[in-house]
Amino acid sequence: MFTARNKGRLALGAVVVGAALALSGCASSDPLDSGSSNPGDGGSETIVIGSQAYYSNEIIAEIYAQALENAGFEVERNFNIGQRDAYIPAIENGSIDLFPEYTGNLLQFYDNTATATTPDEVYAALKDALPDGLTVLDQSPATDQDSYNVTKAFADQYGLTSIADLASVDVPIVLGGAPELEKRPYGPTGLKDTYGVTVQFQATGDTTVEDLVAGTVNLADVYSADPRIQTDDLVTLDDPEGLFLASNVVPLVNEDVADEIADVINAVSAKLTPEGLVDLNVQSTVDQKSPSDLAKAWLTEQGLI
Amino acid sequence: MNLFLDAFAWIFSPERLTDSLPLSVAIGQHLFYTFISVLIAAAIAVPLGWWIGHTGRAREVAVAISGAARAVPSFGLLVLLVLIFGVLHKPEAAVTAFVLLAIPSILAGAYSGFEAIDRRVIDAGRAMGMTEWQILWRVEVPLGLPLLIGGLRSAALQVVATVTIAAYVNLGGIGYYIIQGLPLRDFTQILGGAIVVLALALVLDGVFALIQRLAVPRGVTAGRATELRETPTRRRATVASVTK
Numbered sequence A: 001m002f003t004a005r006n007k008g009r010l011a012l013g014a015v016v017v018g019a020a021l022a023l024s025g026c027a028s029s030d031p032l033d034s035g036s037s038n039p040g041d042g043g044s045e046t047i048v049i050g051s052q053a054y055y056s057n058e059i060i061a062e063i064y065a066q067a068l069e070n071a072g073f074e075v076e077r078n079f080n081i082g083q084r085d086a087y088i089p090a091i092e093n094g095s096i097d098l099f100p101e102y103t104g105n106l107l108q109f110y111d112n113t114a115t116a117t118t119p120d121e122v123y124a125a126l127k128d129a130l131p132d133g134l135t136v137l138d139q140s141p142a143t144d145q146d147s148y149n150v151t152k153a154f155a156d157q158y159g160l161t162s163i164a165d166l167a168s169v170d171v172p173i174v175l176g177g178a179p180e181l182e183k184r185p186y187g188p189t190g191l192k193d194t195y196g197v198t199v200q201f202q203a204t205g206d207t208t209v210e211d212l213v214a215g216t217v218n219l220a221d222v223y224s225a226d227p228r229i230q231t232d233d234l235v236t237l238d239d240p241e242g243l244f245l246a247s248n249v250v251p252l253v254n255e256d257v258a259d260e261i262a263d264v265i266n267a268v269s270a271k272l273t274p275e276g277l278v279d280l281n282v283q284s285t286v287d288q289k290s291p292s293d294l295a296k297a298w299l300t301e302q303g304l305i
Numbered sequence B: 001m002n003l004f005l006d007a008f009a010w011i012f013s014p015e016r017l018t019d020s021l022p023l024s025v026a027i028g029q030h031l032f033y034t035f036i037s038v039l040i041a042a043a044i045a046v047p048l049g050w051w052i053g054h055t056g057r058a059r060e061v062a063v064a065i066s067g068a069a070r071a072v073p074s075f076g077l078l079v080l081l082v083l084i085f086g087v088l089h090k091p092e093a094a095v096t097a098f099v100l101l102a103i104p105s106i107l108a109g110a111y112s113g114f115e116a117i118d119r120r121v122i123d124a125g126r127a128m129g130m131t132e133w134q135i136l137w138r139v140e141v142p143l144g145l146p147l148l149i150g151g152l153r154s155a156a157l158q159v160v161a162t163v164t165i166a167a168y169v170n171l172g173g174i175g176y177y178i179i180q181g182l183p184l185r186d187f188t189q190i191l192g193g194a195i196v197v198l199a200l201a202l203v204l205d206g207v208f209a210l211i212q213r214l215a216v217p218r219g220v221t222a223g224r225a226t227e228l229r230e231t232p233t234r235r236r237a238t239v240a241s242v243t244k
Helices: A004-028 A055-070 A084-092 A103-110 A119-129 A152-158 A163-168 A179-183 A188-195 A205-214 A255-271 A274-285 A291-301 B002-012 B023-055 B059-069 B074-085 B087-115 B119-127 B132-169 B175-184 B187-214 B218-243
Strands: A046-050 A074-078 A098-102 A134-136 A146-151 A173-177 A199-203 A219-223 A234-236 A249-254
Touching: A046 A055, A046 A084, A055 A074, A055 A098, A055 A255, A055 A274, A055 A291, A084 A103, A098 A103, A098 A255, A103 A119, A103 A249, A119 A134, A134 A255, A146 A152, A146 A205, A152 A234, A163 A188, A173 A205, A179 A199, A179 B175, A188 A199, A199 B175, A205 A219, A205 B074, A205 B087, A205 B132, A219 A234, A249 A255, A274 A291, B002 B187, B023 B059, B023 B087, B023 B132, B023 B175, B023 B187, B059 B087, B074 B087, B074 B132, B087 B132, B119 B132, B132 B175, B132 B187, B175 B187
Parallel strands: A046 A074, A046 A098, A173 A199, A173 A219
Antiparallel strands: A098 A249, A134 A249, A146 A219, A146 A234
């Protein structure tokens, strides 16, 4: 008998049961636990390549893709996936085989207590920290890492060349960067402990370079391969004490395909220099060239295809 | 469950007072941006909505604009405005973005409040010799008030939830904890921040619900009751005669 009243009760009952189920789901398990991952499905025929939602990373991924295609591999592009949280599970469960990564940042993702800072130490520590089934091929000389920058005028005024020189600056130093920089080991705490430099922090996020140029901050964390370091006339301060983790470009691969593609990808990594990467970034942001054109031109120029 | 407990522990931890951005300051910033934005939006949208509702002019335009404006992505708008205004005017850019977000609901509340009034009431006022201003202030505004406050209520809710993104452009607010927590994978902090925003939204909604109830003029409820009684009585009589 579905009278209006019964229907109402039924609906209410359904809502209560549904809510109870949903809430108990919250209670019993950690919703952020990615759970067991599937073993890699071989992928001997098609190499799936991913990239971050970062134009520079996408260019490197496209270079990998074209180099592999040239060597006779079938390639599937799965670019622009987002942040590390979003794509690491896909690599771990084998749905992506190859991904351009950065040694230091990736090491920090897996082991946030890591103490290595030089390129070789970081690379060795990263190999140990990676979970089973994943490995890295040779690291490239090209780096894209955090770096502290000031404007040319500010550097000239106080004669700054390294982070240590900041200690002699007599105006308050305001550091701008992404919000998480505040809590990173190389953030305000690291500056104080390693160089004895006290800074105030401003979470300038996406407009960090604009803020530095406008003067709302006088020290900024910018990626070292960012073309605006050149175009906006910034000065990158040296880091003699190794505050920052070295972060070289490194291909993160599924162990199942590592041996097959090692020769092709290692050849690419060896030719990719820091200056070359900045140059690619400039061509992408200033000249608005597409990743596929850039990758093709670069590979031809290097004699790789 | 652990995550929720951790999040509550995070909220009530004494560290929230000594952080670089203390929680109380973040809540203050959050409410400040919410109130300023809703206030400015109301100053623009209420007179405009009343004018549309009273004259009946430009109604289609208002409906189209307020419908389309709801679809504008606030985050994109915020970053765009910051780049246009320049990084030295971030607060102005953010408030502009939130004002644009709040206008559609308030505008809709203002003109639909007037439209919902029985035309006979307004005609009666006019027949009694009221001027247009008297009709506006003594008839339309009091009768349209509950719907207008409903519009303000949904605008305030939307804005209080959206002010979270102000932290992306260094303006603080509770969103700072969420935005900082994401790359650090500090899910306790993210959830803690989200719960505080949620609590703030619920409190605001409760306050507006109360005001909305108080804003209904006494005569309106009485009028509705008599109207309801009239039709069913007649209908029931006809049904009864058929069954007999």
